[in-house]
Amino acid sequence: MKRRNFVQYAGLGTGAILMPSMLLGNSIPVEMLLEPGMDTVLKKKMADVALNTAKSLGATYADARIGRYLNQYVFTREEKVQNVVNTESFGIGIRVIANGTWGFSSTNDVTEDGIKKATEQAVAIAKANSKIQKEPVVLAPVQSHGEVSWKTPIKKDFKEVPISEKVDLLLSANAAATANGASFVNSALFMVNEQKYFASTDGSYIDQDVHRIWPTFSVTAVDRQAGKFKTREAMSAPMGMGYEYMDGLESEKLSGPEGIKLYRNSYDIVEDATLAAKQAQQKLTAKSVEAGKYDLVLEPNHLGLTIHESVGHPLELDRVLGYEANYAGTSFATLDKWESKNFNYGSDLVNIVADKTQVGSLGAVGYDDEGVKTKKWDLIRNGTLVNYQAIRDQVHMIGQNESHGCCYAQSWEDVQFQRMPNVSLEPGKEKYSLQEMIKDVEKGIYILGRGSYSIDQQRYNFQFGGTLFYEIKNGEIVGMLEDVAYQSNTQEFWNSCAKICDQDDYRMFGSFFDGKGQPSQVSAVSHGSSTTRFNGINVINTGRTI
Amino acid sequence: MAIYTKEEAKKILEKALSFSKADACEINLSGSNSGNIRYARNTVSTAGHQSSQSLVVQSSFGKKVGTATIDEFDDASLEKVVRRAEELANLSPENPEFMQPLGPQTYDESITYVEATANTTPEFRAEVASQSIVPAAAKDVTAAGFLNDGARFSAMINSNGLFAYNKSTNVDFTVTMRTNDGTGSGWVTRDYNDISKFNASEASNTAIDKAVMSKGAQAIEPGKYTVILEPAAASDLLRNMFGSFNARSADEGRNFMSAPDGGNKLGQKIVDERVNIWSDPLHPDVPTSTWNGEGMPLKKTPWIENGVVKNLAYSRYWAEQKGVGPMPFPSNAIMAGGDESLEDMIKGTKKGILVTRFWYIRSVDPQTLLYTGLTRDGTFYIENGQIKFPVKNFRFNESPIIMLNNLESLGKQVRVDGNLIPYMKIRDFTFTSLSDAV
Numbered sequence: 001m002k003r004r005n006f007v008q009y010a011g012l013g014t015g016a017i018l019m020p021s022m023l024l025g026n027s028i029p030v031e032m033l034l035e036p037g038m039d040t041v042l043k044k045k046m047a048d049v050a051l052n053t054a055k056s057l058g059a060t061y062a063d064a065r066i067g068r069y070l071n072q073y074v075f076t077r078e079e080k081v082q083n084v085v086n087t088e089s090f091g092i093g094i095r096v097i098a099n100g101t102w103g104f105s106s107t108n109d110v111t112e113d114g115i116k117k118a119t120e121q122a123v124a125i126a127k128a129n130s131k132i133q134k135e136p137v138v139l140a141p142v143q144s145h146g147e148v149s150w151k152t153p154i155k156k157d158f159k160e161v162p163i164s165e166k167v168d169l170l171l172s173a174n175a176a177a178t179a180n181g182a183s184f185v186n187s188a189l190f191m192v193n194e195q196k197y198f199a200s201t202d203g204s205y206i207d208q209d210v211h212r213i214w215p216t217f218s219v220t221a222v223d224r225q226a227g228k229f230k231t232r233e234a235m236s237a238p239m240g241m242g243y244e245y246m247d248g249l250e251s252e253k254l255s256g257p258e259g260i261k262l263y264r265n266s267y268d269i270v271e272d273a274t275l276a277a278k279q280a281q282q283k284l285t286a287k288s289v290e291a292g293k294y295d296l297v298l299e300p301n302h303l304g305l306t307i308h309e310s311v312g313h314p315l316e317l318d319r320v321l322g323y324e325a326n327y328a329g330t331s332f333a334t335l336d337k338w339e340s341k342n343f344n345y346g347s348d349l350v351n352i353v354a355d356k357t358q359v360g361s362l363g364a365v366g367y368d369d370e371g372v373k374t375k376k377w378d379l380i381r382n383g384t385l386v387n388y389q390a391i392r393d394q395v396h397m398i399g400q401n402e403s404h405g406c407c408y409a410q411s412w413e414d415v416q417f418q419r420m421p422n423v424s425l426e427p428g429k430e431k432y433s434l435q436e437m438i439k440d441v442e443k444g445i446y447i448l449g450r451g452s453y454s455i456d457q458q459r460y461n462f463q464f465g466g467t468l469f470y471e472i473k474n475g476e477i478v479g480m481l482e483d484v485a486y487q488s489n490t491q492e493f494w495n496s497c498a499k500i501c502d503q504d505d506y507r508m509f510g511s512f513f514d515g516k517g518q519p520s521q522v523s524a525v526s527h528g529s530s531t532t533r534f535n536g537i538n539v540i541n542t543g544r545t546i
Numbered sequence: 547m548a549i550y551t552k553e554e555a556k557k558i559l560e561k562a563l564s565f566s567k568a569d570a571c572e573i574n575l576s577g578s579n580s581g582n583i584r585y586a587r588n589t590v591s592t593a594g595h596q597s598s599q600s601l602v603v604q605s606s607f608g609k610k611v612g613t614a615t616i617d618e619f620d621d622a623s624l625e626k627v628v629r630r631a632e633e634l635a636n637l638s639p640e641n642p643e644f645m646q647p648l649g650p651q652t653y654d655e656s657i658t659y660v661e662a663t664a665n666t667t668p669e670f671r672a673e674v675a676s677q678s679i680v681p682a683a684a685k686d687v688t689a690a691g692f693l694n695d696g697a698r699f700s701a702m703i704n705s706n707g708l709f710a711y712n713k714s715t716n717v718d719f720t721v722t723m724r725t726n727d728g729t730g731s732g733w734v735t736r737d738y739n740d741i742s743k744f745n746a747s748e749a750s751n752t753a754i755d756k757a758v759m760s761k762g763a764q765a766i767e768p769g770k771y772t773v774i775l776e777p778a779a780a781s782d783l784l785r786n787m788f789g790s791f792n793a794r795s796a797d798e799g800r801n802f803m804s805a806p807d808g809g810n811k812l813g814q815k816i817v818d819e820r821v822n823i824w825s826d827p828l829h830p831d832v833p834t835s836t837w838n839g840e841g842m843p844l845k846k847t848p849w850i851e852n853g854v855v856k857n858l859a860y861s862r863y864w865a866e867q868k869g870v871g872p873m874p875f876p877s878n879a880i881m882a883g884g885d886e887s888l889e890d891m892i893k894g895t896k897k898g899i900l901v902t903r904f905w906y907i908r909s910v911d912p913q914t915l916l917y918t919g920l921t922r923d924g925t926f927y928i929e930n931g932q933i934k935f936p937v938k939n940f941r942f943n944e945s946p947i948i949m950l951n952n953l954e955s956l957g958k959q960v961r962v963d964g965n966l967i968p969y970m971k972i973r974d975f976t977f978t979s980l981s982d983a984v
Binding site: 080081082083084085087091101102103104105106107108121122124125126128129131132133134135167183184220222224225226227228229231321322323324325326327329330332413414415417452453454455456457458459460461463465483485487489518519540542543544545546 | 587593594672679692908941
């Protein structure tokens, strides 16, 4: 964490929604969001300036990404609008290989002259670094796609929905929370549109229009006399959808125990805020958990993060190979384990897939940021590790000759690298509901929502919290718990996977601001699953007295 | 792009302000150049250069506020961006917490810019990588590192007569050294405003030595141990503690600084009386800008004095609500150290753990400031005044408040991430489980 984050974090009160460290782009008036950007004919011309300049300077490969990133963020607390942010970021990033070495440069000066200068800089960097290069870059072949385009299949473009409608919706959610006993409520809407154009010396010119949305809130209940406060976060998921996610369709709701509402591909923020206020108050007087072994019943809106940390990250090939050793770390899932073809990552029930095509997911695109057509592939099949996540300059190191298509840069300004695709747990094949799962548990805890999460740099030992915890005794929920966190080891944990609900219970969860790399970049990724049971997990009590 | 001088920046800002027709207008101008190199597997991986500039106009009519930005600074562009901000302000809902721009302020002259840092070249960065890679390879160790250097300037002007300018440079370096048998790992972090203070060879060799020393770690039982925290480890936990030095959320009853009676803990003793923490933008080892983003002057300020909370940060809005003066958040943190060397701290320890750094720290309970995380890149068992052997990494669950109440002794200060933090010895630090990670 850098100084700027130190200052930023210092400015946040507990319970406040954590604003991302990067509100990328420049502020613009809202109507500018609707202005068309540079047309593809001009983009192709500008990209060709970069590609031709690179080749003339001796580069053996070059790609150019012209990006226009339009974001809109709305922040409110209680009855107040705190901020409406509209940003636009426009520029070009040029990546080259010269003397077998990568070089990269970016500029917001998208003129022939500006692009030439940036390309020269990229080639100069590559040549300077080639003197200490010991592993020349080997790129997997990629099909030339010619001129193609792809668009997130949205129904409502957030840019066309009036700000007043978004503000009113958040303020209605805040009012519902306050009316139901919340002491404080912060809410926010994050909306992202990436308009990105990719061109490479391999002969592809790819125009893509990508949309994402994340509504969220944090409700706080305070008991001043007891000196206690508790928060309940939103049960929404960040999605690769348009504003239609906010419709709150009844057909996309599921009912859980204790009046709990669960959301699939449509979110009812006012209903969730109402429940949040009531549950935050219940948390103030909930029983403190008795530490010990429990069977855990994990909701998709909780399990998503567990999958992210304990499967998604350890199977990134750049981590496995050591490229991330200085920051995020390496991985316990080493090549020898994969090569053995019998590394038992989890129980036989565990089937985990990587997927860059899943409709509605955060990671869905037509082509990745180095022009590879996206696909779906297995990571874990019947509990055994079968593959990693890899891009063009890595796959040769695992004896493969086709990139998996999961290369991404957060902006034109940053260099693209391997990022996590959507990583999801397949639902159980037998008909099995959440209600049946709870009924079958003798001593357990039903956990919902994102909480505290921490895992070591090789992804063995983790500790996760949650938002809501319900004690299960002899097949029934007997009340709410607090001070719950579970500690486990990745392999032991996935081997304790005992039962998975069926497709009807399947939902996506995700991370809108997943961080990786140096300089750090964010990426958005979804994780789908059905409610899943893990047997005999170590639960600790996190309550302390000061 | 250029790093504009004070005069150049002022000229652009004054021109932009001259177009304003709003009740109030505030304009920020900034730009940066940065370069980086990344290496791993004892070879270079990626490297790049980034350059950007922008001008942000905030116009207001009453409490209706609009903001617009542009990256071109000719007269027509400047007028266009001011008009856009005004149009947006007219369309916006009132922000009841909006504060009018500050009047003229006096700032200390900052000491944050060093020309040599601004002139860093790709060849220099490659040489830094080489100074890690060559000695690592010679000792059967693999280097992975990152160097980032940059220069930036910020300036602001407003319709109430305020003008501020600052330029700064920085260099940040980290390197992880892993032994090729996969059982040892070491790490260092260095950061400066002045790149001439940076010694890549010294830093790399320190990490190599630690990696070799940490080979073949043994497992010992988790539990409560006396720990010696290197400044990088301590700084991560203290940084999290500072998040609660926010008067508003304290007064609202929702952070650690909330007092049960409805107020906050200002004036209360919360940690050992030997704990003194302040901020100082003019400290020669950790200088920062002398003003913040809204033009508030930043001065030397005590935050914890003899264990007592001396200040909480008050935004201008919250200060007005509470009838007190505003207090900006600190731009750095300086914790008083002691005379003891690390060697002496180890010598005086009967049984304990030396921690290089912590990793993946997350909040567990904001009421008690309980955090969890793990040790990483060099954890050692101390017995009878000597380092006996490396130990496997631990997960901890601990609060910086409890930690600073269990203070045994303080060592010398080291710059970490722009802050100045001492080595510290803490008793009864809570480790809750073991990790197999190296």
